[in-house]
Amino acid sequence: MAYDKELAAAIKAASLAARLCRKVQKALLQSDVRSKHGRNKSPVTVADYGSQALVSFVLQQEFPGEFSLVAEEDSIDLRKDGGGEIVERITKLVNESLTSDGSYGVSLSSEDVLKAIDSGKSEGGSQGRHWVLDPIDGTKGFVRGDQYAVALALLDRGNVVLGVLACPNLPLTSISVAHPHSPNNEVGCLFFAEVGRGTYMQLLDGSSTVKVQVSAVENPEEASFFESYESAHSMHDLSSLIAQKLGVKAAPIRMDSQVKYGALSRGDGAIYLRFPRNGYREKIWDHAAGSIVVTAGGVVTDAAGKQLDFSKGKYLDLDTGIIVSNQKLMPLLFDAVRASLAEKAKPQP
Ligand SMILES: Nc1ncnc2c1ncn2[C@@H]1O[C@H](COP(=O)(O)O)[C@@H](OP(=O)(O)O)[C@H]1O
Ligand SMILES: [Mg+2]
Ligand SMILES: [Mg+2]
Ligand SMILES: [Mg+2]
Known part of the structure; x- marks a missing residue:
């Protein structure tokens, strides 16, 4: 509805980027880091x-004219002496991804790629629309x-209105303490959420979409x-x-x-x-997509119980930490957080 076109473009951009990342992770060279x-x-x-570069390029193709992107990386290091070889590798990767997709019929130059990376320099804020990206x-x-x-x-007028999380290594089935990585399981999920419309999970190829929900567990002894x-x-x-x-076992x-x-x-x-x-300051790209994905049954606040405010630019201005849980558990969790912070703040005898 309100953000259908934006959501479709975001899913496309994040899926393409996830495929690029997967390829690189399989053949990661020390020189790539x-x-x-x-x-x-x-x-x-x-x-x-x-x-x-890929997400920025795709979004600019889909929304020519009106474009603002707040993203983590910039090209400063790449433009330094000796950066040429790495820029060529990045350009090749981006072009291979665009070719495999086939939608845009273009090949980007190294300068196009650097420009695409640098178009993520917006500061965001409480006016208008801004894309927010953590590329990895x-x-x-x-x-x-x-x-x-x-x-x-x-972000639309400072509020997160849609989010996409592509998770190339997350098993499709529930992970647990005993099996956080599940090497034998099929992996690769994408979560997406639009304000007021719930959260969905699908495979990275776009198939098998299911609606998901945060766990409704009320007893902390059963929560992980x-x-x-x-x-x-x-x-x-x-x-x-x-x-x-809290009594978590x-x-x-x-x-x-x-x-x-x-x-x-999805209740894992x-x-x-x-x-x-x-002293650490949280950035909006580390929480924007994640925070909307858990709103189907979940609550995200800082340690003072305040909702996260994405309207203040690149940084989140928050008290002490971030906590997430379902509505029922939150009051108990909040009490345990307060008590633990107070205990830690007490001078040691
Ligand atoms: N000292 C620090 N304290 C808290 N978060 C930090 C940190 N240094 C880096 N980070 C952030 O933690 C993110 C990873 O989150 P997590 O801790 O949940 O794995 C990093 O994202 P990037 O990997 O995109 O840089 C980075 O933004
Ligand atoms: Mg980083
Ligand atoms: Mg990052
Ligand atoms: Mg990050």
């Missing part, structure tokens, strides 16, 4: 760039051979929870304290990226806890 300029040591690969969320997982997602959302694989991204000791206070399911939101949206677990270390 780089560290980002100065700011921090987060990795970035040819697939992050290729995915961003969970790059560390991607490099390790684990979970990652292509995460694309649309997700958290980051990387303890540098989220304090594992704090979530274990919260889980203990199961061990945490640790996975990279917004795949956690996808798994939660009932809780997601994210508590970055002091």
Whole structure:
């Protein structure tokens, strides 16, 4: 209805990008992985760039004229001396993906690819429409051979109105503590949601669409929870304290990226806890798509119980952490979070 054309384009762009990422992950070379300029040591690969170029190109083809994209990557490092070879690899990957799709009948030059990457420089905000893209969320997982997602959302006047999460390594059947990666299972899911219309999961080729729903479990003893694989991204000791206070019996399911939101949206677990270390500022592309995908039965707030506000530009302005659960469990979870934070803040004897 309201966003049908946008949703179809987002699914197409994210699926193409996911196929590109899959190909690169299968044949990942050490030379494909780089560290980002100065700011921090987060990795970035040819697939992050290729995915961003591809999604940006597809969206601009589908919506010529009105286009604003807030995306994670930029071409600064690629334009430096010695970047030529990697730009050629990215360009080849993007063109192979476009050729295999066949919709656009064009071949991009290296400069076209760099421009497509750089068109993700919008600052977003509370006016108008903005696409929000994480071309690979969970790059560390991607490099390790684990979970990652292509995460694309649309903001309309500061609200997330649709989201697509392509999760190339997520098993089609429920994952659990015992089998977080299920190597024998068929993998590759795509979740999509539009405001007020529920969440759906399909295979990456677009087939087998089913409606999904967050778990309705009310008893914390039967609930399991997700958290980051990387303890540098989220304090594992704090979530274990919260889980203990809540009465959760199961061990945490640790996975990279917004795949956690996808798994939660179909009821694989009932809780997601994210508590970055002091000073870390969350970006909108790390939560926009995921947060709308779990709204079919789920609630996403910060640690003060406030809804996430995507209207303030690139950063989310929030209190302490992000918690996700179903409506019934949320009050109990919220109490456990408050009590755990208070306990941690107490001076140690
Ligand atoms: N110190 C830190 N604390 C919290 N999150 C961090 C972080 N450093 C990086 N991240 C974010 O955590 C994301 C991965 O999420 P998760 O922890 O759920 O796997 C990264 O996305 P990218 O991989 O897109 O850079 C990055 O934005
Ligand atoms: Mg990154
Ligand atoms: Mg990310
Ligand atoms: Mg990323």
